[in-house]
Amino acid sequence: MKHAQPKAEREKIALFAKPNAQNHLLSLKLKQHFEPNEVYLSCGHVQGRHDWGVAREGPDKNPTSFKCPICLVESPKTIQLIMGMESAFHLDSEALDYCFNPCGHMASVSTVRYWSRIPLPHGTNSFHPVCPFCTSLLCMDKPYVRLIFQDHCYDS
Numbered sequence: 001m002k003h004a005q006p007k008a009e010r011e012k013i014a015l016f017a018k019p020n021a022q023n024h025l026l027s028l029k030l031k032q033h034f035e036p037n038e039v040y041l042s043c044g045h046v047q048g049r050h051d052w053g054v055a056r057e058g059p060d061k062n063p064t065s066f067k068c069p070i071c072l073v074e075s076p077k078t079i080q081l082i083m084g085m086e087s088a089f090h091l092d093s094e095a096l097d098y099c100f101n102p103c104g105h106m107a108s109v110s111t112v113r114y115w116s117r118i119p120l121p122h123g124t125n126s127f128h129p130v131c132p133f134c135t136s137l138l139c140m141d142k143p144y145v146r147l148i149f150q151d152h153c154y155d156s
């Protein structure tokens, strides 16, 4: 008992640890999955990369559609997820439950909503919302995707 921290001290540490705890857990969760992790554009399910459900066409066998193994919805593409590391672009420390389309940078709901509503100068006379992490132009019809993690998908 002599080495136990005073209660007030412990509570202070818990308070400091809290805001990032969720994102930290999420990044751990991601690492536990097969890498790289990809999200299906249409449904938002997150999966490790695999070849199941990929329709290919043409002599180059270019993938034309991706069927989600969880809900069987077909997506025109999958997006590889990337942790958005630059903390200045995050509006809050909520869970990284969304990613920008098409680049796959992950952020919280308020962060993706915020950046997808700000048109930035692009080229000489056009304005377009971009991902703050990599300045990719966001898709107009679907600037971000809500991620659905299947926690027990790979549990054996």
Ligand SMILES: [Zn+2]
Pocket: 040, 043, 044, 045, 068, 069, 070, 071, 072, 073
């Ligand atoms: Zn799905």
Ligand SMILES: [Zn+2]
Pocket: 100, 103, 104, 105, 131, 132, 133, 134, 135, 136
């Ligand atoms: Zn990006």
